[in-house]
Amino acid sequence: MKLLQNSNTPIYRQIAEQLKEDILAGRLKEGTYLPSIRELAKDLRVSVITTMKAYEELASEGLVTAVQGKGFFVNAQDTEMLKEQHLRKVEDALTEAIRFSEAAGLTDKELVSTLKTLQELRMQGQ
Amino acid sequence: MEIKRVVEAHNLYKKLGRFELNVGELRIPQGFATALIGENGAGKTTLLNILAGIRLDAKGGINWFCGTTDIDKGNTRERIGYTGPGHYYLPGWNTRQIRKVSELLFDNFHADRFEDWCKRMSIDTDGFRKDGKPVSKLSDGNRMKLMLAGVLARDTELLILDEPASPLDPVMRDELNNILREYLAGGEESRPRSVFFSTHNIADMESVTDYAIILAHGKIVEEGFVEDLKEKYVLVKGEPDSAEAAKGILYSFSGTGSYGYEGMCLAADVDRLAGMNVSLETPTLTQISVAVMKKHGRPAA
Numbered sequence: 001m002k003l004l005q006n007s008n009t010p011i012y013r014q015i016a017e018q019l020k021e022d023i024l025a026g027r028l029k030e031g032t033y034l035p036s037i038r039e040l041a042k043d044l045r046v047s048v049i050t051t052m053k054a055y056e057e058l059a060s061e062g063l064v065t066a067v068q069g070k071g072f073f074v075n076a077q078d079t080e081m082l083k084e085q086h087l088r089k090v091e092d093a094l095t096e097a098i099r100f101s102e103a104a105g106l107t108d109k110e111l112v113s114t115l116k117t118l119q120e121l122r123m124q125g126q
Numbered sequence: 127m128e129i130k131r132v133v134e135a136h137n138l139y140k141k142l143g144r145f146e147l148n149v150g151e152l153r154i155p156q157g158f159a160t161a162l163i164g165e166n167g168a169g170k171t172t173l174l175n176i177l178a179g180i181r182l183d184a185k186g187g188i189n190w191f192c193g194t195t196d197i198d199k200g201n202t203r204e205r206i207g208y209t210g211p212g213h214y215y216l217p218g219w220n221t222r223q224i225r226k227v228s229e230l231l232f233d234n235f236h237a238d239r240f241e242d243w244c245k246r247m248s249i250d251t252d253g254f255r256k257d258g259k260p261v262s263k264l265s266d267g268n269r270m271k272l273m274l275a276g277v278l279a280r281d282t283e284l285l286i287l288d289e290p291a292s293p294l295d296p297v298m299r300d301e302l303n304n305i306l307r308e309y310l311a312g313g314e315e316s317r318p319r320s321v322f323f324s325t326h327n328i329a330d331m332e333s334v335t336d337y338a339i340i341l342a343h344g345k346i347v348e349e350g351f352v353e354d355l356k357e358k359y360v361l362v363k364g365e366p367d368s369a370e371a372a373k374g375i376l377y378s379f380s381g382t383g384s385y386g387y388e389g390m391c392l393a394a395d396v397d398r399l400a401g402m403n404v405s406l407e408t409p410t411l412t413q414i415s416v417a418v419m420k421k422h423g424r425p426a427a
Contacts, residue, residue, distance in 0.1 A: 010408060012353060038157070038311035045303070048158055048310055049336035049351050069315055 001044060011046055015054035023063050023074055024082060034064060034072045130192055132156040132284050132320040133177055138186035140172055147172050147184070147344040155351075156192075157318040159306055159334050161325055163415045164341035170324040171211070171288055173341065177322070178208040178286040191283065204234055207277030210288035213269050215276075217262035222254040224261075224276065232280055240279035247271040247298070266293035274302075278309070285309065287323035291330040303334040329412045340415055342422035352411050359414050362391045364404035372402060378417040390417035 001018050003011055022028040035043070037051040044051070055072050058064045062081075064072040101111045135152040147169045154160050164170050175181040177188065179197035189195050194202050215224055221244055228235045241254065249271050252258055261269060270293045277285060285306075291299045306321050313319030325331050328338075338355060340348040350358070364372055365386045373379050375398045376389035390409060391399065399406075409417075 008408070010353070010356070036311070038307070038313070042304075042307040042311040045307070045333060047334055047336045047352060048307075049353050053353050 003044060003046070012050045012053040012057065015040075015044070015046075015051060016057040019054065019058060020061070020063060023058075023077065024085060028074050030074055030076045032074050033070070034074070036071050129158075130156040130318075131189075132192075132318075133188065133190055133322070134192075135177070135188040136186055138173070138176060138184055138188070140176065140181070140184040142172065145169065145172075145344060147176075149173065149186075149344075149346055152339075152346070154320065154322050154339075155337050156320050157310065157313065158336035159310060159321040159323070160337040160339060161323060161328060161331055161335040161411075162339050162341060163325060163328050163419075165419055166326060167343075168341040169344040170326075170341055172344075174210070174286055174288045174322070174324055178206060178210075179203060180208070180210075201233075204232060204280075205283045207280055207282040207285045208287070209270065209273040209277055209285075209290060211292075213261065213273070215261045215269075215272065218260050220255075220258035220260050221249065221272070222256060222258055224272065225254065228276055228279070234281040236279050236281075240275055243275035243278050244272070247275060247301075249275060267295055267298065270294060271298065274305070278305070283313070283317055283319050285319075285321045285323070287321065289324055289326070291325055291327065299330045303331065306334045328415050329410075332411050335411060338411060338415070340418050342419060347422045348414075348418045355411065355414050356408050358393055359409050359417070360391045360393050360396050361407040361409040361413055362389050362399065362404050363387070363407070364389075364402060368402040368404060372399060372404065375399060378421050380420075390414065 001015065003014050005011070007014065009017075019028065019034070028034070034040070034055065037055060038048050040051045041048045055064065055066070059066055059072065062075060063077070064074055066072050097115075098111070101114075106114075131153045133152070133154040135149065138147060138149040138152065140147045145167070152173075162170050162173065172181065176184045179202075187195060188197075190197060190202055191205065194200060197203060197206075219227070225237050225240055228240065229237055244254075249264075249268050261272070264272065270290060274287075274290065291302055294302060306323075309321065310319050321334075323331065328335070335352055337351050338349060339346055348355070359377070362372065362376060363386065366382065366384060369382050369387045372387065372389065375395055376391050377395075379387060379389040381387045390413065391406075396406065
């Protein structure tokens with residue numbers, strides 16, 4: 001896990017984001033326990049409250065569940081929610097693209113055709 | 127998640143000459159590392175000595191391990207490991223004698239673990255020889271490491287460390303953070319481990335600090351989990367033209383040269399900076415501590 005000390009994203013959120021990616025990509029499987037907060041803090045060389053806050057964030061998003069005395073385990077991820085999560089990322093990225101296109105003075109048509117061209121290039125690449 | 131307290135104290139009071147320690151409510155979370163931060167003379171050592179049972183003449187009530195109010199009852203003292211600026215090993219002792227004395231003094235001292243720690247912190251490199259170097263010939267840093275090895279070799283549930291980082295070199299200070307994280311991770315569900323340490327140089331210990339208690343002239347002036355404190359305060363940097371307007375809003379303020387100013391703002395007041403040309407950042411614990419300590423500067427003599 002890569003953590004940036006001087007990023008504007010707090011460390012706990014960086015940890016939560018990376019674990020979230022692992023869960024959504026299926027690298028952390030349903031039902032497995034995450035390392036204990038103190039074990040993870042030791043490995044990542046961060047404070048315990050930092051890892052605890054990261055896990056609480058994942059729990060609040062419904063990705064993991066806390067079990068008293070046992071720790072946090074990965075929930076079953078329903079595919080609808082997965083799709084929803086990804087859709088939100090797509091929307092964020094496209095909103096960013098729209099902002100740049102406005103700054104560059106692109107027309108709607110030009111913007112859409114850029115998207116299509118990129119899709120085609122990607123298809124060819126695969 | 128419900129958090130228990132490894133030490134809780136009410137109305138602690140101790141007068142020493144002109145100095146008064148006056149702590150209404152003290153709560154040290156169990157299973158975490160708590161830093162006691164303050165300027166020299168703020169009362170850190172006095173408070174630690176009271177909690178470690180070294181100073182028994184303070185007024186007020188203390189509860190250790192959610193159970194006992196008397197440190198001399200049962201095995202309470204065995205469950206606590208303490209290191210401080212005074213060296214409690216006799217100057218003539220070498221590591222071999224310290225190992226022997228510690229085995230006699232404590233039920234929970236593991237000689238093999240003591241040797242491992244001495245090796246890991248490279249204190250004793252001559253294999254506990256009979257004519258090994260005495261404590262008096264060790265540097266301050268090595269003496270501190272020796273005391274740490276002594277407490278880490280015991281099965282404890284609470285470490286009370288008075289300025290553990292001060293005499294250590296930068297590499298060892300970093301290692302101390304790792305060691306404390308390992309200590310916390312080594313606790314069990316039924317016997318969680320906690321650390322309470324003082325420091326006047328918080329930057330050295332920032333990466334291990336979970337909870338911070340800031341002390342100024344004998345009183346607690348701020349405390350909280352570090353992540354919460356980082357949301358309570360915002361670091362503000364601005365151009366000189368907005369300095370005067372910002373001054374009235376900021377919690378603390380410094381520098382009005384031609385390059386602008388810097389200050390700490392309570393997150394609750396950030397909205398009032400709207401329209402000013404300022405940049406906002408998440409402060410470090412060091413920056414928060416300095417701002418709080420400045421705000422609560424010494425009372426007029």
